[in-house]
Amino acid sequence: MTYYLGIDAGGTHTRARISDSEGRTLGAGEGGPANSRIGLALAIEAIEDASSAAVLSAGLGRGDVGRIRAGIGISGLNRKGVLKGLREHPFPYDSLAIASDAAIACLGAHLGQDGGIVIVGTGSVGFARVGDETVVVGGYGFPISDEGSGADLGLRAIRRSLWARDGRIAHTPMTQEIIDGFSGLAGEIVAWMDKANATDYAKFAPLVMDHANRGDPVAEPIVQEAALRIDRLIRVLLDRGAPTCCLMGGLAPRLHDWLAAGVRERLRAPMGDALQGAIQLAQLRGLPPGRAE
Template structure:
């Protein structure tokens, strides 16, 4: 719940920004973690270009300040940090750092780093993001490293996009009579009029997001006992297990699964790994606020 502006107090404020490929969020917090205002904007991934990314970030933070009853003139009391998808692209750190802003400070990092900070309340730990794509991050003693996440289709194993791709591959094989059909594969083929040429035409322009749109079908049919869907889910879980074990081998003392498919995939993991998974203590916006200097919460 957003706290009223009158309850802000005079202490320093902390603005967290999460710039992703589907949208940009901003959250203004007090030092104790109370939410004072929030803002939303369109995509802010650097692949869209620096101007688009910056415009989304500005729109999101302007909304958060407005909801808190603040104006840009008040921004000098705010320390801000932003996690941006694609931050490591060549030239982007420098381009973002060069932009003028009204805050006492503005720090940039990758969206994965702020998610990791938030999940562990600023402490050491690792995360596996399982959404449209997949990626692992671990942060120990202030040093972060990454596992996977090089982009679909060459990477992002176990992700929603990979589930969709595998479902289409098996559906085409079932159409040819090369593998047994199933309710899942029939439903996938039905979406394309049982015509492989429609699949090929769709493939020419399909994005990772388009493939990931088929993931809910795989999950639903797996839960209903469909053998092909269950095999796809198990293969995906094996891939996610590989990322988890790599993070643990790097010394992660705590591990969380996050993203739209995180909780779904957790149920498919090996029992020893499920025992190592912890619920995240906060989200990416909490992580950005921590990066900006907000103290870790003591009530968790």
């Protein structure tokens, strides 16, 4: 029997799902963040952790692993050396197909048909399939891109909290909570910044959203600006011919109501998730691990 393993390697966590040839889900697993910016070795470790947990959950034995066709979607695939490194890694599967996290999300959301998606989670990106054309908007990586994302919210909130600490703007409940989290010390924030990555910044996004929903005068415009940036991603995909668009990612449910009414009217619920898209990818194509595409 052939098994299909879908892996969604994202900036916050990695998820894996195994199904059989009839499309029945057999098992699932999770791992840590796998954004390529944290390093290929750590990303592969998270992928293997999630995959191993899914195999265990499915009750598959060592001999079954060689009959698995895997599809991986990973954020940051456009970084130099990432695709080559993944292809060369000796994953134990019969075949391996690799695409961006946006590509598998779009496959799942529209079940392989034309359409667009905007992912808003740790990062942000717009992606659409329109006939033979692939449209990609943004997604170049934090901090130069990923506008409206969780990492972007966190960065803007921390910056304004430092402004408030300096007296450049008035403190609000959000800025005070952030400063208090660093014991009120700017040096603590700077030391944290020296080691922080996009995932670390994105951890502040729920706090920002909570305060914005309560009308915090600093948090609210940060979220309004994020919504404008996501609005624009959606509008570009629609203008490029996407017949419809889905809003996906961990921050999507909370940001949805902040979008312009005209944009919300043109969104639709995804028909499937990114893991379903990764499984479709595994079914469509793949090469034995260790070989170049």
